[in-house]
Amino acid sequence: MVRTNDLEAHFGFECRACENGHCNKASLETILGEREGLEEFYEAFKEHIRECKRMTYGQYMFIIDREVLPEAVLWWHNHPKFKETHLSTAVGTDERPLDGKFVYMPFLSVQVEPLNMDRNYWMFLKAYMPADDPSFPSVAARLPAALWIEREVKDLLGFRPVDHPDPRRLILPEDWPEGVYPLRKDMDYKHSPVTEPKTEYRETPEGTSLVPMGPVHAGVEEPAHFRLFVKGEEIIDVDYRGFYSHRGIEKTGEGRLTYNQVLFLAERICGICGYQHSVSYAMAVERLADVEIPDRARYIRTLMLELERIHNHLLWVGIAAHLVGYDTGFMHAWRIREPVMWLVERLTGNRKQYGMNIVGGVRRDLLDYRKEEVLNVVKRIREETKTFLDIALNTNTFIKRAEGVGILPYKVAKAYSVLGPTARASGRRIDARLDQATKTAMAYNEVDFKVPVYKEGDVLARVLVRMDELFESIWIVEQLIDGMPGGDIFTPIGKLPEYEEALGFTEAHRGEVVHYVMTGEKNKVYRWKVRAPTYNNLPAIPEMLKGYHVADAPLIIASIDPCYSCTERVQFVDVKTGRVRILTEAEFNELSIENRGVF
């Protein structure tokens, strides 16, 4: 294994991690003494902990026995002092080529003090499983936040969560054969078998009737299939089948791309929060290579992230207005949004998918004459949004449809680990921008802003949270332009250390985006795990829908600002032009497999 010292010797990098004492070679006492709660956890699970290490600043890993996995996760999740701690997600890794074992690793964002990035930390609970029996006791049986991630590792890696309450297929398509696990290392990324489709829908409960909604959502125009079980007009229960657009991006990234190429794939995970993904990925790689990027690059990244948040919130409020039948609001919100797109086009070279990032910095500098234009645009947006909100929030159509609808109580939000504005509208005081140490890749520690929190938990609260955030974002942009430091915009990384792990994260406009990266040999990525915020927010939708009317369903679903492509990491679309003929499903599948890679 290459250590940071070797890197230093080879490339002359300053190892700041060693200087500040956060290297993974530190002794047990130093590690446990660094943050609050680590010592306590170590005492409680002493006989089950195999190893402790610090992966990087503010990221700790405990290797524990798989038998105590649920207890350990719940110990952190229900800790009386760390109230806003949530189960972020979990990573399953096939480490058989390295040590003959499988790995299942849930990780939590531990909030010692909300919004203080120097005291909070990430807690990774790594459990090894033998290759012949990859099973672990299910966390989902006691914590709903783990429902999807356990179904995911079951699908993609063939792990067996014992006593999982809902062990149906989640990610893989219905016609994927049993026993083929795409994320295992012995499967080639081009392999794509097909069998007879087999659907697994939940039984309609007694006394209810079924209203299918989807496979394409009415408002956000993306594929997701909701099955609403209704009694009259009232929704009793909901079944969800999604992942129609699973692209296998993680496998592609692990298969053949180098670490800088993965960055551009990461940016294309999502159409509208692409830069958040790109920054998260870059941050993860920078963290594990132990380099610090120049201040100017951090400022430019933050600026772009906030501009993205501004136009995304405007986009969302437009969609919400459209769904409540207030189309004038929709038109105006998108009209206000358009100048931001023009601005970022001039700053980066594209309206979306900025291509601005590279591991180690940014690619385009912000030229001085452009600063004035940024300020002009955000100033106009602030004025116009104020007028828009004045009108929209005094429109009865809007208020009556949004107020008191789709209520998500605090306890449910916490149990499902709901993130972002959806969580903040339910009273959770979390924001990954300030909660965790974003300061290595972004400049949020150097600007001042508030995190709006509402207690109501209904759709209106989600609108208000987002609009308050928009004004805070404009304020952040103004501060960034004001305090933009000079200097370089890029630090070269060179060779990456082998088999090191780190986490990158940002707060997208929907919640925290998490990219986990484990490097392999020759500057490649061994394991890349992406978790978009919608992945945590969507499982909570059934809880929001229960008890409301069918007519409210599209609005409630859209109120979390779902992004299915992000969540599902989808496959490239092939369009077969030319002759028009009707294909059966099987023919279509064959065609799409044959023609993959043509474009």
Next chain:
Amino acid sequence: MAETVPYSEKLKKWDRMESGKFGGKAPVTTLYPFVDVEKPPEYRGIPHINPEKCVGCGACVNACPPDALIMEWDKEHGVKRLTYNAARCIRCARCIEVCPTGAMEPTTRFEIASNSKEDLVEVVEHKLAYCEECGEYLDFTERQIEYVKNILPKDVFDLYSLEDRMKLTQEEKMRKTVVTLRETEGNVYPAFVLVGESTKEKGGEE
């Protein structure tokens, strides 16, 4: 036409024709396919290979994330073929960034829809250099060798006696090395051979 205004001035002066409309009253849309939409000078359109500047080094091929640029060797005909496919291109402009000679040129073109796939492909063919001893084709193009000759300082040429070895295949080089080693048998090895090895070992220990 474009040459008369310097690029930096163009950046400052360029203004979007619709932006005036946005402050005022409707209509805010344009009749897009019937009027030309001019993109700002910073826009990343599809790149274009300038065959006069390209040396065929393949730096762009290594950097390209979606494999829009492909390099092929045709050793029978002594040709190295660089293919750019705009249909695969994601317009990240990495190739423009890494190109050592500035042969990948940025454009602001974005309308690439076409009736035939061939319109989207650009091919640049390079002559491969051949070995002066055995007459087989090398992996490098003639232009690559010229380029290297121009940028390397004279001491490096002298130190490794590159002038003689540059245009040889790998086997010929090895044969030559063996010959020279036999000649100098019993002598001390040249210093640079040892230095390269020892630094590597040191790094590993720490």
